[in-house]
Amino acid sequence: MDSRSTSAISGISRLRRSRTALAAGAATLAASLLVAGATAGSANAAAPSAPSATPSGAATVPLSPSVRAELLREAGSTAVSTAKSLRLGAKEKLVVRDVVKDADGTTHTRYERTYAGLPVLGGDLIVHESATGASQGVDKATDADIEVGDTSAAIAPSGAERSALGAARAAGDKKAGAEDARKVIWAATGKPTLAYETVVTGVQKDGTPSKLHVITDADSGRKLYEFQAVENGTGTGQHNGKVTVGSVRSGSQWMLKDAPRGGHQTYNLKHAWEDTKKGSAFYDADNVWGNGKPTIAQTAAVDVHYGAAMTWDYYKYVLGRNGIKGNGKAAYSRVHYGDAYENAFWDDDCFCMTYGDGAGNKKPLTSLDVAGHEMSHGLTSATANLEYSGESGGLNEATSDIFGTAVEWYAKNAKDPGDYLIGEKIDINGDGTPLRYMDKPSKDGLSYDYWKSGVGDDDPHFTSGIANHFFYLLSEGSGRKVIGGVTYNSPTKDGRTVKGIGRAKAEKIWYKALTTYMTSTTNYAKARTATLKAAKALYGASSAEYKAVDNAWGGVNVK
Secondary structure, eight states: OHHHOOOOOSSOOSSSSSOOOBBBOOOOSSSOOOOOOSSSOOOOOOOOOOOOSSTEEEEOOOOOOOHHHHHHHHHHHHHHHHHHTTTTTTEEEEEEEEEEBBBBOOEEEEEEEETTEEEEEEEEEEEEEEEOEEEEEEESSOOOOOSSSSSSSSSSSSHHHHHHHHHHHTTTTTTTTOOEEEEEEEEEESSSSEEEEEEEEEOOTTTEEEEEEEEEEEOOOOOEEEEEOOOOOOOOOOOOSSOOOOOOOETTEEEOGGGGTEEEEEOOTOOOOTTTTOEEEEESSSSSSOOOSTTSSSHHHHHHHHHHHHHHHHIIIIOOOTTTOOOOOOEEEEEEESSSOOOEEEEETEEEEEOOOOGGGGOOOOOOOHHHHHHHHHHHTTOOOSSSSHHHHHHHHHHHHHHHHHHHHHHHOOTTTOSEEEEETTTTTTSSSSESEEEEEEEESOOOSSSSGGGGGHHHHHHHHHHHHHHHHHHHHHHEEEEEEEEEOOOOOTTTBBBOEEEEEOOOOOHHIIIIIIIIIIHHHHHHHHHHHHHHHHHHHTTTHHHHHHHHHHHTTOO
């Protein structure tokens, strides 16, 4: 499947939008230097005192790039026989996309499907095998048989392109431009259908890049589905205080590059609106970066460079994952995007994170949970690839909130301590209140506490509340409590009492469910099944953890 089918630009939030609107959107150095002011630079960012082997309690084995590549090669070489064992149709082929390995040797291989050479959108599946090669089942994005009458389209690609472009321009995007439509099999909803996928690029009203994916029936021209892979938001950063950041020698200067963490680099877009630009590298004469204020460009760069480092370390030392894709390679970050741009986003196409400077170019979106949130969109894309629409969109957004929160707790930064509040350091409401609340999501006036029929029709930022609430209940339990100086009071739909199992276990359960059992079309009911499978694999079917997962889902009305 080419990059257009999995592309996603994912921001931290939406702002001032109606409840019914859908989402429109590291070699190692010898010296260690102090950081000036409220932010700091260091020649070698210190890794936490965690073992480099499999993290305690994690089921996933950290795979070296070479081992992972060999597992992928093996899976690719046996794709034909795997397809036969799954009794797929004669015109279907499997294309290996990812593989994870458990501590007991069990492998979970993720595949995309093609039909008569065409990509099958919503046809992904995960094959589970024991260390001995015995089948342990398969999880599919769709149970429907992939078959269409023929692959000859009644309408030309140009017709699908015009239709998609017209919709975008009618919505107010005057700079919209349609990429060449590609023929696909649409299987994510209902009966598999021959279709075209068109990506319309442009700019939204606030300057956010736009990538609208439009699925059109190839015979009737009727629009079957669409999703906007961009979400809008606003906020402020500069809350990390004195930190260490990775840098390397570059001639007589230092360059902001974290070699030990996959080579992550932060670039300066210098307020350009051009989304395709990489920007300029950051250099400094004394390796002392930033001053804690938005008056110099380095400050925002320090914040996001540090945030990316903490997220990388969390993935590695807690979850046992070697980078976003598990291949040891880092994404990159870009700061100072646009003029007074009030958003931050992840883009699969550039494999990068981008941050605006907020209102008046004085409030960059650079806090820890924002960085963790954006990088985690890349994690989701590399694993379950949850569609950013419907209930799977809410799960996608919640995954970033969950791991953004986890990174914040992991960093143990006194300037931004861990909590179950999302974006509490970015004052998007203008009154100091958080963007989202995990204990009772509806406190933001927009998000859902509980599942209900039709919830998938709303904005993923609001429907994410259900999974965020589940995660809080699973971690801490229901009722009133004070954690880290913050008061929480989490209710349940039917008044049941939920006993938490601790955040660390909840994080591992969600990660395993995401990487091992969830697919692109997973909805809330399937997420419940996936997390129960994860809890069973990690702790056993009769464990307190398994029972807590079931109970916490009941608390948010997912049964």
